[in-house]
Amino acid sequence: MSSSERPVSDGCPGALTTHLAADGPLARVRLPGGVVLPDQLQVLARAADELGDGTLELTSRGNLQVRAVSDPEGFAGRLAEAGLLPSATHERVRNILASPLSGRLAGLTDVRGLVDELDTGLCARPDLAQLPGRTLFALDDGRGDLCGLEPDFGAYAQPDGSYAVLLAGRDSGVRVDRDRVVSTLLNCAEAFVELRQNEWRVAELDDGVNRIVDRLVLATGPALTLPEPLEVPPIGWLDQDDGLVALAAGLANGVMGARLAEFLAAIDRPVIMTPWRSLIVCDLDEEPAEQVVRVLAPMGLIFDAASPWIRVSACTGLPGCEKSRADVRTDLAAAVEARMTPRDERQHWSGCERRCGRPKGEVTDVIATGIGYRVS
Numbered sequence: 001m002s003s004s005e006r007p008v009s010d011g012c013p014g015a016l017t018t019h020l021a022a023d024g025p026l027a028r029v030r031l032p033g034g035v036v037l038p039d040q041l042q043v044l045a046r047a048a049d050e051l052g053d054g055t056l057e058l059t060s061r062g063n064l065q066v067r068a069v070s071d072p073e074g075f076a077g078r079l080a081e082a083g084l085l086p087s088a089t090h091e092r093v094r095n096i097l098a099s100p101l102s103g104r105l106a107g108l109t110d111v112r113g114l115v116d117e118l119d120t121g122l123c124a125r126p127d128l129a130q131l132p133g134r135t136l137f138a139l140d141d142g143r144g145d146l147c148g149l150e151p152d153f154g155a156y157a158q159p160d161g162s163y164a165v166l167l168a169g170r171d172s173g174v175r176v177d178r179d180r181v182v183s184t185l186l187n188c189a190e191a192f193v194e195l196r197q198n199e200w201r202v203a204e205l206d207d208g209v210n211r212i213v214d215r216l217v218l219a220t221g222p223a224l225t226l227p228e229p230l231e232v233p234p235i236g237w238l239d240q241d242d243g244l245v246a247l248a249a250g251l252a253n254g255v256m257g258a259r260l261a262e263f264l265a266a267i268d269r270p271v272i273m274t275p276w277r278s279l280i281v282c283d284l285d286e287e288p289a290e291q292v293v294r295v296l297a298p299m300g301l302i303f304d305a306a307s308p309w310i311r312v313s314a315c316t317g318l319p320g321c322e323k324s325r326a327d328v329r330t331d332l333a334a335a336v337e338a339r340m341t342p343r344d345e346r347q348h349w350s351g352c353e354r355r356c357g358r359p360k361g362e363v364t365d366v367i368a369t370g371i372g373y374r375v376s
């Protein structure tokens, strides 16, 4: 569907506005920076178990979603009590990525403070409630891990202390100091709201980057060529700069059972959901970190970067999506089990040509045809 033929609103689900999927209401919970605190994860695990299908799905924007929600109002109430719904009007547009290891390991700077500032500023501007739910903000701490995810509005830290302003997934040529990052991104988002008609992403707006820059009278210089999307996310034991340990783990099909989530919450450390549908448990001492690996690997956390699950992904498929021609996730699990997925290439399995959730970058498509799968 072209942008001119579709509705102004993109119908992206939220925690208050669920999407009626084939297997029931789907609720998506925004987690700016991917961060979920232990007590919040505990609430989400219980809610998924008692009101949903018993699992939490990681999304490509570092958010979590719950399927087949039996009581959407009760679900939203639990989230609100846990501080996961700070703004009813803006909840669907709080898609804010930050370099997941920022402030703990490598990177040029620590962007964690900017996440809170951006989230608060976003929710404080009434016009920005009109952004499409697909809008993506990103704060890259200079390591280049988020640039390839094509954020609508992004800031990419530079060695000289400035930030490159990214629009529609490319460098606009605008440079700002740290204290102007948030206001500049929010001003750009407001300009998009004013300029857009039915476009859901800045990249869909004709000459969008230049029109936003001109509208705000921003000075531009030469633009950078941005880093490519990550081939594989960080996985395994990571030594933080402060001597503590972060554990980065993948999940089969990007899905976490409620019981595993409860165990993660019980570790009592911040957990970060990444845009690669993996997660990072942060700030552990060495001994507890070893215990976490011992206890949680058998429950489904994948700490081995060589696991095939680190390179494969799938859309929802049957029974959650009525458009699907196959139960894609089950078929992918069978292929992984049978060691039929290649070790050295990324694959995305889809139930139809829309290829929802396909990662950025070089990926082989495996698409259900109704009588099997086609590889392209």
Ligand code: SF4
Pocket (backbone or CB within 6 Å): 315, 316, 317, 321, 322, 323, 324, 325, 350, 351, 352, 353, 354, 355, 356
């Ligand atoms: S790719 Fe097709 S089958 Fe898969 S979730 Fe999207 S619409 Fe459904």
